[in-house]
Amino acid sequence: xxxxxxxxxxxxxxxxxxxxxxxxxxxxxxxxxxxxxxxxxxxxxxxxxxxxxxxxxxxxxxxxxxxxxxxxxxxxxxxxxxxxxxxxxxxxxxxxxxxxxxxxxxxxxxxxxxxxxxxxxxxxxxxxxxxxxxxxxxxxxxxxxxxxxxxxxxxxxxxxxxxxxxxxxxxxxxxxxxxxxxxxxxxxxxxxxxxxxxxxxxxxxxxxxxxxxxxxxxxxxx
Amino acid sequence: xxxxxxxxxxxxxxxxxxxxxxxxxxxxxxxxxxxxxxxxxxxxxxxxxxxxxxxxxxxxxxxxxxxxxxxxxxxxxxxxxxxxxxxxxxxxxxxxxxxxxxxxxxxxxxxxxxxxxxxxxxxxxxxxxxxxxxxxxxxxxxxxxxxxxxxxxxxxxxxxxxxxxxxxxxxxxxxxxxxxxxxxxxxxxxxxxxxxxxxxxxxxxxxxxxxxxxxxxxxxxxxxxxxxxxxxxxxxxxxxxxxxxxxxxxxxxxxxxxxxxxxxxxxxxxxxxxxxxxxxxxxxxxxxxx
Numbered sequence: 062x063x064x065x066x067x068x069x070x071x072x073x074x075x076x077x078x079x080x081x082x083x084x085x086x087x088x089x090x091x092x093x094x095x096x097x098x099x100x101x102x103x104x105x106x107x108x109x110x111x112x113x114x115x116x117x118x119x120x121x122x123x124x125x126x127x128x129x130x131x132x133x134x135x136x137x138x139x140x141x142x143x144x145x146x147x148x149x150x151x152x153x154x155x156x157x158x159x160x161x162x163x164x165x166x167x168x169x170x171x172x173x174x175x176x177x178x179x180x181x182x183x184x185x186x187x188x189x190x191x192x193x194x195x196x197x198x199x200x201x202x203x204x205x206x207x208x209x210x211x212x213x214x215x216x217x218x219x220x221x222x223x224x225x226x227x228x229x230x231x232x233x234x235x236x237x238x239x240x241x242x243x244x245x246x247x248x249x250x251x252x253x254x255x256x257x258x259x260x261x262x263x264x265x266x267x268x269x270x271x272x273x274x275x276x277x278x279x280x281x282x283x
Numbered sequence: 284x285x286x287x288x289x290x291x292x293x294x295x296x297x298x299x300x301x302x303x304x305x306x307x308x309x310x311x312x313x314x315x316x317x318x319x320x321x322x323x324x325x326x327x328x329x330x331x332x333x334x335x336x337x338x339x340x341x342x343x344x345x346x347x348x349x350x351x352x353x354x355x356x357x358x359x360x361x362x363x364x365x366x367x368x369x370x371x372x373x374x375x376x377x378x379x380x381x382x383x384x385x386x387x388x389x390x391x392x393x394x395x396x397x398x399x400x401x402x403x404x405x406x407x408x409x410x411x412x413x414x415x416x417x418x419x420x421x422x423x424x425x426x427x428x429x430x431x432x433x434x435x436x437x438x439x440x441x442x443x444x445x446x447x448x449x450x451x452x453x454x455x456x457x458x459x460x461x462x463x464x465x466x467x468x469x470x471x472x473x474x475x476x477x478x479x480x481x482x483x484x485x486x487x488x489x490x491x492x493x494x495x496x497x498x499x500x501x502x503x504x505x506x507x508x509x510x511x512x513x514x515x516x517x518x519x520x521x522x523x524x525x526x527x528x529x530x531x532x533x534x535x536x537x538x539x540x541x542x543x544x545x546x547x548x549x550x551x552x553x554x555x556x557x558x559x560x561x562x563x564x565x566x567x568x569x570x571x572x573x
Contacts, residue, residue, distance in 0.1 A: 111489065138491035149486045153299050165288050166492045210490075 062087045062218070062249055063108055065276070068117035070103060077103050078114070079274040085251065087217070090244040092260050093253040094279075095271030101253035102146070104271065105220050108251070109141050110134050122217065139167050142211030142248075144221040148203050150195035150210075156182075157191040160209045167214060181209045185239070201232035208239060212248075219243060221252040225259060233259060289496070293503035296480065303476040304508060307557075310472045311512025312519070314465035315553050319520055319545065321461055325454055335443060339412050341405040343424065344432040347375075349401065357429050361403060364420050366411030371404045378402065400431060414440050465556060473508075473560040477501065477568055484568060494569060501561040509557025513550040520549075 063085040070078040077100040085091055093101050106112045107119050110126060119126040124137045142163075150159050157178055164174045182188045185205045195203055204224055211219055221240060225233035237252070237259050244250040254260065260268060261281060270279045297304050343361065345354075354372070361370055373381070378399035383389050411417070414437060421433045477484070487497050 109489070132493075135488075135491045135493045138489065143489055145489075149482070149489070151483055151486060153295055153483070162486075163490045165285070166487065166490055166496060168285065 062122065063251075064118075064120040065104075065107065066118045066120070068107065068119065069115045070100075070107065070112065071115065076274055078276075080117070081275045082117075083269060083276045085249065087249055088244075088247055090241065090250045090263075090266045091252070092263070092266055092268045093251060093271065094255065094257070094260060094268055097255055099271045100274075101255075101271060102222055104276075105143075105222050105251065105253055108218075109138055109143060109220060135166075139163070139214060140217050142214065142216035142219040144204070144207045144211045144219070144224050146223040146226055148195075148207045150203055150206055152195050155192055155194055156187060156198075156206055159195060159206060160187075160191075160213055163210060163214045177213055181213055185209050200227050201229075201236070204228060204232075204236055205239070208236070208243075212243060216248065218249045218251070221250070223253055223255070225254065225256055230258070234262070237263065286499075289499045290503055292500035293507070296476075296500055296504050297507070300476045300479055303472070303479065304504070307469070307472040307476060307508050307560075308511045308515065310468045311509055311553055311556055312515040314461075314469060314556065315513055315516035315549050316519055317461050318465060318552060319516065319549050321457055322545070322548070328450065328454075332443060332447065333409075335439060336409060336412050339407075339436055339440060341407070341417060341420065341433060341435045343403040343405060343430055344400040344434070345402060346429055346431050347400065349429050353429050357427065358403065360427065361405060361424065364405075364423055366407045366416065366420070368406045368408050370406075373402045373404060375399055375401045412440065414444060466560070469556045469560040470564055473505065473557075474564040474567070476504075477561070477564045481568065484565070488569075497569065498562070498565050501565045502558050505557035505559075505561030506554055507557070508561075509554035510550065512557065513553030516553065517546055517549055 063083075065081060065083045068078045068081045070076075093104060095101055103112065107114060107126075108121055110119070110121070110124070110129065113126055121137065122140060124133065129137070151162070154162075160182065161169075161174050161178050164177065169177075178191070179188070182191055185208065187202075187205055187209055190198060190202065190206070195206065198206065208221075208224070211221075219240070224236055224240070228236060233256065240250055240252060241263065260266075264281050268279045268281065270277045345357075349357075358370055358372070361367065375397050378401065379389075379397050382399060405420075407417070407420075411420075417435050417437075417440070421435070424430060425433045484497055
C-alpha cells in the first residue's frame with residue numbers, strides 16, 4: 062500500500078533521509094519511533110505528499126510522487142485521515158462543522174453529512190460536544206475530535222502524528238486504544254510517537270525506527 | 284462543489300477578521316475615489332481642450348467687389364482644400380450684425396458705411412487643427428485674387444499644442460502611480476487578512492481541498508469588499524460633487540460628473556480590485572505553502 066524507495070530528503074541545513082526504504086502493507090499498525098527532530102513528521106508528510114523527496118519515490122495506493130500531478134494530490138489526501146500533532150481544529154466553527162469539514166470538501170450531501178457526523182460522534186463519545194467550539198474542550202477531547210474528523214471519510218490509511226504528545230498518560234492510553242480499534246476494522250494505521258511506554262504496551266505492532274537517516278524495523282526485547 | 288457552503292465560508296471569513304475586512308474596504312474606497320477623481324479630471328480637461336479646439340476656424344476675408352458667381356467658384360476651391368469639414372458664408376450685413384451683437388453698438392453709428400468684409404468661415408476636421416497644417420492651407424489659398432486676408436487663432440492653438448504634450452505626459456505618470464499604488468495597497472491589505480487565516484488554508488489543503496475550494500470563498504470576500512468599497516466611494520463622490528456642482532452651475536462649463544457610465548466603471552474597477560487582490564494573495568500563499 063505504501064512504498065518508500067531509496068528516499069533522499071533534506072531541509073536547507075539538515076539531511077533527514079538518505080537512501081531510506083520501507084514498505085507498509087494494507088491493514089498494518091505501524092509505530093514510527095525516533096528521537097525528537099529526527100524526521101518522524103517528515104516521513105508522514107512524505108506519505109501524504111506534503112513534501113517531495115529529492116530523489117527516490119513514494120508510492121501510496123495508485124499515486125507515485127515522481128509522476129503525480131498537483132491536481133491529483135487533493136484526491137490522494139481524501140483517502141488518508143490525518144491526526145495532527147497540534148490537532149489543527151478550526152476555532153471559528155463548532156465541533157460538528159470541524160468533524161464534517163472533510164465531507165464538505167469532498168462535496169458530500171447535507172443529509173448524509175449529518176448522519177455520518179452523528180454516527181462517528183456517538184462512537185467516539187462526542188455527541189454532547191457537537192454544538193460547542195474546540196477551545197472549550199480539554200486536550201483529550203480535542204484529540205478525539207481530530208480523530209473523528211480524520212475518520213469521517215472512512216479513509217484507507219490513518220496517520221497520527223504524536224497523537225498523545227500533549228495528553229496525560231491515562232488519556233494517551235485511551236487514544237491509542239481507540240486507534241487500535243480503528244485499525245481492527247481494516248484501516249491501515251501509522252502513528253509517530255516518541256512515547257516508548259505506549260509502544261511497549263502494544264508490543265505486537267510493527268515498529269519502525271528512524272536512525273542514521275534510515276528506517277529500520279525493530280523488535281522490543283521481551 | 285456547493286456554492287452555499289463556500290459563500291458561508293466567505294461570510295465566516297468576514298466575521299473572523301472584521302477589522303481587516305473594514306480596512307480593506309476603506310483602502311478600496313480611497314483607491315476608487317482617487318481613480319474616479321483622476322478619471323473625471325482627465326475627461327473634463329479633454330473636454331475643455333476639445334471645446335477650445337472646436338472654436339478654432341479659419342476666417343477667409345473676401346475682397347469687397349466680389350461677384351456672386353466668383354463666390355461659388357471660390358467656395359468650391361476652398362472645399363477642395365484637404366481637411367475641410369464645412370464652410371459658412373458670412374456676408375457684409377451678417378458681419379455687421381455679429382459686430383453689433385458682440386459689441387452692443389451699430390457699425391453704421393460709427394462709420395457711414397459698412398467697413399466689415401464678407402468672409403468664409405472654414406471649420407476643419409480635428410486632426411487638421413494644428414498650426415502646421417493650417418499654415419499649409421493658408422499658403423494654398425492666401426494668393427487667390429478674391430481673398431483679402433486669411434486668419435486663424437494661432438495663439439490659442441499654440442497654447443493647446445504646447446500644453447497638451449506636457450499634460451498627456453503628466454496624465455500618464457499620474458495614471459501609472461494611482462494604478463500601481465491602488466493595486467499595491469489593496470493586495471497588501473487583503474494579504475494581511477489571508478495570512479491571518481493561514482491555518483485555515485493549510486488545514487483545508489491537508490484535508491484534501493482543491494485549490495478552487497480554498498480560493499472561491501476569498502474571491503467572494505474580495506467581490507463583497509470591492510462592491511462595498513465602490514458603494515462607499517460613489518457615495519463620497521456624490522456628496523462632494525453635490526457641493527461642487529452648485530458652485531459651478533452658473534458658469535457655461537459643462538463638467539462630466541457622476542454619470543451612470545462612471546458609476547458602472549467605479550463598481551467594475553472596485554470589484555476587480557477586490558477579486559484580483561484576493562486571487563493573487565491566495566495564489567501567492569498557496570504557492571508558498573507548496
